[in-house]
Amino acid sequence: xxxxxxxIGEEILGANEAKARxxxxxxxxxxxxxxNIMSSPGSGKTSLILxxxxxxxAKLGIAVIEGDVASSIDAEKVNxxxxxxxxxxxxxxxxxxxxxxxxxLDNLPLEKTxxxxxxxxxxxxxxxxxxxxxxxxxxxxxxxxxxxxxxxxPAMFADADVVLVNKIDLKPYLNFNLDAFIKKVTGMNPKVxxxxxxxxxxxxxxxxxxxxxxxxxxxxxxx
Amino acid sequence: xxxxxxxIGEEILGANEAKARxxxxxxxxxxxxxxNIMSSPGSGKTSLILxxxxxxxAKLGIAVIEGDVASSIDAEKVNxxxxxxxxxxxxxxxxxxxxxxxxxLDNLPLEKTxxxxxxxxxxxxxxxxxxxxxxxxxxxxxxxxxxxxxxxxPAMFADADVVLVNKIDLKPYLNFNLDAFIKKVTGMNPKVxxxxxxxxxxxxxxxxxxxxxxxxxxxxxxx
Numbered sequence: 001x002x003x004x005x006x007x008i009g010e011e012i013l014g015a016n017e018a019k020a021r022x023x024x025x026x027x028x029x030x031x032x033x034x035x036n037i038m039s040s041p042g043s044g045k046t047s048l049i050l051x052x053x054x055x056x057x058a059k060l061g062i063a064v065i066e067g068d069v070a071s072s073i074d075a076e077k078v079n080x081x082x083x084x085x086x087x088x089x090x091x092x093x094x095x096x097x098x099x100x101x102x103x104x105l106d107n108l109p110l111e112k113t114x115x116x117x118x119x120x121x122x123x124x125x126x127x128x129x130x131x132x133x134x135x136x137x138x139x140x141x142x143x144x145x146x147x148x149x150x151x152x153x154p155a156m157f158a159d160a161d162v163v164l165v166n167k168i169d170l171k172p173y174l175n176f177n178l179d180a181f182i183k184k185v186t187g188m189n190p191k192v193x194x195x196x197x198x199x200x201x202x203x204x205x206x207x208x209x210x211x212x213x214x215x216x217x218x219x220x221x222x223x
Numbered sequence: 224x225x226x227x228x229x230x231i232g233e234e235i236l237g238a239n240e241a242k243a244r245x246x247x248x249x250x251x252x253x254x255x256x257x258x259n260i261m262s263s264p265g266s267g268k269t270s271l272i273l274x275x276x277x278x279x280x281a282k283l284g285i286a287v288i289e290g291d292v293a294s295s296i297d298a299e300k301v302n303x304x305x306x307x308x309x310x311x312x313x314x315x316x317x318x319x320x321x322x323x324x325x326x327x328l329d330n331l332p333l334e335k336t337x338x339x340x341x342x343x344x345x346x347x348x349x350x351x352x353x354x355x356x357x358x359x360x361x362x363x364x365x366x367x368x369x370x371x372x373x374x375x376x377p378a379m380f381a382d383a384d385v386v387l388v389n390k391i392d393l394k395p396y397l398n399f400n401l402d403a404f405i406k407k408v409t410g411m412n413p414k415v416x417x418x419x420x421x422x423x424x425x426x427x428x429x430x431x432x433x434x435x436x437x438x439x440x441x442x443x444x445x446x
Contacts (some may be wrong), residue, residue, distance in 0.1 A: 040264045041347045041376060042368025069348060071374040092378065094317060094348040122375070123348055124264045125292060125317040144367035144390060145265025151294040152345070153264060155315065167367060170396060 016130055019098035023133025026105060027116065033219050034116040035212075036132055038156060039140035040149075041122030044166040046074045047199035048140060048208075049117045053081050055209050056115065060216075063113040065104045067096040067121045074119060084108055095127040096120050115216065124153040136215060142167040143174050147181040150188060158188045162195065162211060169198040239353055242321035246356025249328060250339065256442050257339040258435075259355055261379060262363035264345030267389040269297045270422035271363060271431075272340045276304050278432050283337040283439075288327045290319040290344045297342065307331055318350040319343050338439065347376040359438060365390040366397050370404040373411060381411045385418065385434060392421040 027034050037045045046066075053062055063084040066075040075087035086104040088096060101118065108116075118134060120127040128137075139160040141149055144167060150157040157163060163185055165178065182194055193211055197204035250257050260268045269289075276285055286307040289298040298310035309327040311319060324341065331339070341357060343350040351360075362383040364372055367390060373380040380386065386408055388401065405417055416434055420427035 040345070040368075041372055042263065042365075068375050070377050071371075073371055073374055092348070092352075094346070121348070122263070123317070123346060125315070125344070125346055126349070129315075142265075142367060144365060144393070145263075148294075148296055149264055151296055152291050154293050170367070170393065173393060173396060 013129065016098045019102060020131035020133045023098055023101050023105060024135070026110070027133060027135070030110040030113065031219075032110060032113050032116050033136070033216050034118060034132075034134040035136045035138050036118045036120060036127075036134035037138050037140065038120045038124075038127045038160075039122065039142070040124045040145055043122070043140040043142040043145065044164075044199045045119045045122070045140055046077060048138075048164060048166070048197075049119060050077060050081065051199050051202065051205055052117070052209070052212070053078070053083050055205070056212075057081065057083070060114045061109075061112045062115050062117070063108045063110075065096075065101065065108075065116070065118045067100070067119055069093070069121060084113070090121055094121055094123050094125075095130050096132055097130045098132050101132045115212070124149065124156050128155045128159050135219065136161045138162045138164060140164045140166050141181070143170050143176045147177045147184075150181065150184045154188060157185050157192075160189065160192055162193045162208070164208060165194065165196040166199055168196045168203055169201045236352065239321045242325060243354035243356045246321055246324050246328060247358070249333070250356060250358070253333040253336065254442075255333060255336050255339050256359070256439050257341060257355075257357040258359045258361050259341045259343060259350070259357035260361050260363065261343045261347075261350045261383075262345065262365070263347045263368060266345070266363040266365040266368065267387075267422045268342045268345070268363055269300060271361075271387060271389070271420075272342060273300060273304065274422050274425065274428055275340070275432070275435070276301070276306050278428070279338065279435075280304065280306070284332075284335045285338050285340070286331045286333075286336040288319075288324060288331075288339070288341045290323070290342055292316070292344060307336070313344055317344055317346050317348075318353050319355055320353045321355050324355045338435070347372065347379050351378045351382050358442065359384045361385045361387060363387045363389050364404070366393050366399045370400045370407075373404065373407045377411060380408050380415075383412065383415055385416045385431070387431060388417065388419040389422055391419045391426055392424050 078085040295310040301308040
């Protein structure tokens with residue numbers, strides 16, 4: 001039985017990869033930079049997106065795809081900022097896939113968009129396996145989750161372009177060894193950028209904003 | 224392709240259910256109460272288990288099965304308390320299944336065990352689908368994750384026998400509406416017991432300990 005599962009899994013992943021390449025081509029044709037935002041539940045994906053929208057809204061066209069098992073709470077928050085947003089409900093599914101993103105792209109104003117955030121389902125394991133067509137992967141780890149998470153969930157951290165260490169405002173009340181965390185993540189992933197931030201107070205977000213701006217400028221296919 | 228996946232999924236779940244019933248029978252024959260502990264990464268599953276071991280160690284035989292994608296950090300912590308522990312590494316798998324538990328049971332001193340904790344992989348979505356043979360399901364939600372999680376991850380909360388609201392010591396620093404959380408969870412799951420606790424300070428854990436004792440006493444098949 002185990003072999004059967006693995007075979008089907010590879011078939012699905014292969015089909016997903018092909019669909020993801022199609023999505024990326026479509027994003028490139030529209031000069032859009034897409035970032036896949038991944039983390040555990042409650043680490044601050046939506047808070048980061050809301051902060052980033054507020055910062056860039058005046059100068060960039062932004063769109064958001066919200067992935068959740070259920071509810072449209074996050075999409076409603078984004079919608080209040082006047083930004084185009086599609087909510088995907090996975091109905092039990094633990095990650096987004098490229099097929100879901102293709103359908104979402106059909107319903108977004110791509111020609112007006114420079115920057116697309118895809119907020120994945122809250123899950124530190126499965127989303128990393130499924131390419132969506134994104135150009136960059138951002139992983140959030142919040143301080144209350146503990147500094148041992150890269151040991152326990154290595155794939156997500158090894159694969160990230162950028163890691164945001166969120167809820168840094170809670171540091172006085174927690175035993176979180178930031179140096180040990182950074183050392184472990186950079187050991188697994190030497191090219192990763194790490195930004196300690198607080199989406200509550202705004203602390204440290206300038207580094208993330210500058211990184212995003214550089215990525216936007218560096219993208220050849222920008223319109 | 225979607226149909227194919229669903230078919231295989233049902234087949235796997237059916238086989239898992241059968242295996243889980245076998246595990247439960249074996250636990251019952253040994254008079255063991257088994258609790259499946261589930262939550263997001265970093266919500267406090269291991270901390271709860273360590274606190275509970277310290278509380279019951281003198282009067283109960285306790286064993287632990289630790290589930291993680293990678294590492295044996297948690298099993299080492301349990302081992303230091305002199306309790307029998309098996310670490311399962313899922314190597315990318317996002318939940319434990321009954322087959323893994325069967326193998327772990329082969330390696331635990333069942334005849335000396337009264338209470339078995341199964342710490343699932345940190346994931347608020349997938350573990351709920353896979354019966355392990357456990358008698359009770361405990362779900363932890365920590366305050367920093369936010370009070371909206373039952374809306375976004377309903378299955379886990381709808382299915383729990385007990386919900387522990389952990390990290391209550393951080394309440395002064397967070398916007399967490401405990402009343403709204405409790406109302407939402409009990410609305411979905413009227414029989415659930417909810418205990419606000421801090422595995423850091425010990426606050427509120429007496430309720431959890433009393434609940435566990437009552438469950439142990441109430442179990443017909445106790446030796």
